[in-house]
Amino acid sequence: MKFNKILRILIMTGLALLGARNTFYAQDNSGELIKRSEIDPQYTWNLNDIYPSVEAWNADYKWVENNIAKFNDYKGKIGTSSDELLATLKFDEQMLIKLSKLGLYASLGHDLDLGNPEFQTLYNRVNDLSAKVSAASSFITPEILQIPEKTLWAYVDEKPELKVYKHFFDDLLRKKAHTLSTDEEKLMALAGPVESVAYNTFSLLKNVELPYPKVKDENGKEIQMSDGRYYAALYSTDRAYRERAYKAYYKPYEEFKNTLSSLLLGNVKADIFNAKARNYSSTLEAALTPNNIPVSVYNNLVKTVNQHLDVLHRWAELKKKALKYKELHPYDTYVTLFPGANKTYTYEEAKALVLKALKPLGKDYLSHLETAFNNRWIDVYETKGKRSGAYSSDQGYGVHPYVLLNWNNQLNDVFTLAHEMGHNMHSFYSGTHQPFVYADYSIFVAEVASTANEALLLDYLIEHAKTKEEKLALIEKNLDNITFTFFRQTRFAEYEKLIHSKTEEGAALTPDKLSELYGKMYQKYWGDDMVVDKEETYTWARIPHFYYNFYVYQYATSFAASQALVAKIKANGQPQIDKYLHFLQSGSSDYPIEVLKKAGVDMNSSEPIIAVINKMNKLLDEMQKLMNEK
Numbered sequence: 001m002k003f004n005k006i007l008r009i010l011i012m013t014g015l016a017l018l019g020a021r022n023t024f025y026a027q028d029n030s031g032e033l034i035k036r037s038e039i040d041p042q043y044t045w046n047l048n049d050i051y052p053s054v055e056a057w058n059a060d061y062k063w064v065e066n067n068i069a070k071f072n073d074y075k076g077k078i079g080t081s082s083d084e085l086l087a088t089l090k091f092d093e094q095m096l097i098k099l100s101k102l103g104l105y106a107s108l109g110h111d112l113d114l115g116n117p118e119f120q121t122l123y124n125r126v127n128d129l130s131a132k133v134s135a136a137s138s139f140i141t142p143e144i145l146q147i148p149e150k151t152l153w154a155y156v157d158e159k160p161e162l163k164v165y166k167h168f169f170d171d172l173l174r175k176k177a178h179t180l181s182t183d184e185e186k187l188m189a190l191a192g193p194v195e196s197v198a199y200n201t202f203s204l205l206k207n208v209e210l211p212y213p214k215v216k217d218e219n220g221k222e223i224q225m226s227d228g229r230y231y232a233a234l235y236s237t238d239r240a241y242r243e244r245a246y247k248a249y250y251k252p253y254e255e256f257k258n259t260l261s262s263l264l265l266g267n268v269k270a271d272i273f274n275a276k277a278r279n280y281s282s283t284l285e286a287a288l289t290p291n292n293i294p295v296s297v298y299n300n301l302v303k304t305v306n307q308h309l310d311v312l313h314r315w316a317e318l319k320k321k322a323l324k325y326k327e328l329h330p331y332d333t334y335v336t337l338f339p340g341a342n343k344t345y346t347y348e349e350a351k352a353l354v355l356k357a358l359k360p361l362g363k364d365y366l367s368h369l370e371t372a373f374n375n376r377w378i379d380v381y382e383t384k385g386k387r388s389g390a391y392s393s394d395q396g397y398g399v400h401p402y403v404l405l406n407w408n409n410q411l412n413d414v415f416t417l418a419h420e421m422g423h424n425m426h427s428f429y430s431g432t433h434q435p436f437v438y439a440d441y442s443i444f445v446a447e448v449a450s451t452a453n454e455a456l457l458l459d460y461l462i463e464h465a466k467t468k469e470e471k472l473a474l475i476e477k478n479l480d481n482i483t484f485t486f487f488r489q490t491r492f493a494e495y496e497k498l499i500h501s502k503t504e505e506g507a508a509l510t511p512d513k514l515s516e517l518y519g520k521m522y523q524k525y526w527g528d529d530m531v532v533d534k535e536e537t538y539t540w541a542r543i544p545h546f547y548y549n550f551y552v553y554q555y556a557t558s559f560a561a562s563q564a565l566v567a568k569i570k571a572n573g574q575p576q577i578d579k580y581l582h583f584l585q586s587g588s589s590d591y592p593i594e595v596l597k598k599a600g601v602d603m604n605s606s607e608p609i610i611a612v613i614n615k616m617n618k619l620l621d622e623m624q625k626l627m628n629e630k
Contacts, residue, residue, distance in 0.1 A: 313527030447558030
């Protein structure tokens with residue numbers, strides 16, 4: 001069993017970067033960020049739920065450190081009896097459960113103040129400890145796979161305590177052909193840090209060293225361009241500023257295109273190395289097989305979306321007409337058509353709103369949500385040194401998950417709260433209903449609960465909108481969610497597959513060729529109303545997701561699944577709520593495709609994808625009708 005990732009960081013493009021940092025809670029009277037000591041504790045994490053003190057953390061750390069050598073007591077014996085097999089698994093779990101708590105405490109404390117040397121030390125120490133445990137336990141999977149299948153299942157029948165691991169064993173055996181010998185696995189592990197060089201270098205270049213130029217903002221003030229300012233600028237109603245910011249932001253990506261293409265293609269070649277070394281027919285198969293996702297699911301998503309791009313073209317045409325532009329450019333895709341509908345929300349107002357919006361999920365769900373709201377599972381406000389953005393943590397097994405926010409009183413913050421609490425409740429339900437071996441859930445379903453919450457919140461807000469302008473703005477937000485979470489991520493997925501396939505076939509992808517391929521795909525998705533600026537063709541150079549080994553398609557599939565589940569919950573009530581809660585409780589006790597099927601959604605079919613297309617057409621119909629009303 002591998003060490004589960006401690007934090008599920010939600011990359012929600014631009015979401016946490018928008019809006020000025022000017023709320024009462026974020027600043028003191030001098031305009032400086034307030035100190036954590038000045039915030040009411042009810043709006044901060046209670047890390048005592050994990051450990052009451054650093055001393056208690058150190059005690060568990062020492063226990064794990066002192067017991068690493070005990071893995072040697074099990075080495076070479078796993079297949080000799082059911083007793084040895086069970087003992088090995090239980091000891092491994094004991095170590096990983098403590099590691100999960102150690103990692104959760106250190107990570108959360110670190111993120112509250114990135115400059116805090118104490119938690120930085122804890123964070124580094126637990127990462128090192130995790131690596132040592134991983135190395136010491138690396139023999140377990142190869143030894144289990146050396147047990148003849150007939151003998152393994154005889155052990156399971158002989159020892160009732162092993163029955164809980166049946167799906168775990170099934171999954172290991174399913175991947176047996178792609179699991180190497182102990183020595184080969186050791187070599188693959190040693191190659192891991194080398195394979196991560198491309199992404200690590202890209203990350204440093206993008207986040208630290210790229211020389212972004214300065215531009216004049218809406219008020220004529222000269223500012224240094226950055227990721228955050230770029231996304232904020234895309235929402236500006238000042239089109240000239242949007243264009244300046246857009247061109248300035250992309251300038252270093254064009255200037256460093258050779259280095260960036262070398263890094264990206266180096267990462268692709270690392271994926272190809274892993275696929276070949278593990279006997280997969282392609283990089284796509286290698287990426288999807290660990291979660292037992294058929295390649296057909298990926299291909300079906302791309303194919304079905306391509307067959308219905310006319311709905312995105314329709315949105316582009318409507319937006320161009322409403323903005324009264326002769327040409328629609330990529331830097332026009334984020335700006336609102338209804339700037340007068342802006343509302344602000346306090347955190348307390350947002351909590352009440354989310355509880356009302358999520359009422360269709362039933363009393364059990366709401367009761368646990370209120371527990372999270374009332375018991376300091378959420379760190380709400382921005383303070384000096386705190387990590388930016390938002391996420392929901394995994395559980396430290398036996399401990400509830402936590403949510404990080406940086407509240408700024410914007411509508412986006414309300415949606416972030418709903419989104420992250422979807423993750424939070426998913427982790428809570430799976431962690432409290434599954435044994436440790438299945439407590440985590442597949443990344444394939446990771447965005448279902450979060451986007452389901454967003455869909456319910458949007459429906460509620462639209463239903464209760466007090467003015468036509470407010471309703472139109474919310475419909476627009478719904479359309480933007482579909483555009484950027486569904487269509488955009490599918491476009492990324494199609495591009496990622498394309499550059500992998502061409503590299504696997506031996507094609508030499510120059511920076512100009514990468515740009516040409518991306519530009520054509522962007523044009524295809526947005527249609528003839530979009531003018532594809534040269535800058536946009538360099539998007540391949542700046543997207544970190546292209547280093548994540550076929551990750552992005554899961555945003556689109558999860559989004560489609562969540563929309564289908566919300567529709568079923570509203571149509572069928574309690575019977576579907578029960579299925580949905582069972583989905584949240586399932587963790588990884590079954591394959592993710594099967595878990596979703598039991599909830600009522602088959603991602604092998606085109607039905608949930610087409611349902612999103614139909615929903616977008618319906619929203620466009622409603623928007624046009626309202627806009628035409630006098």
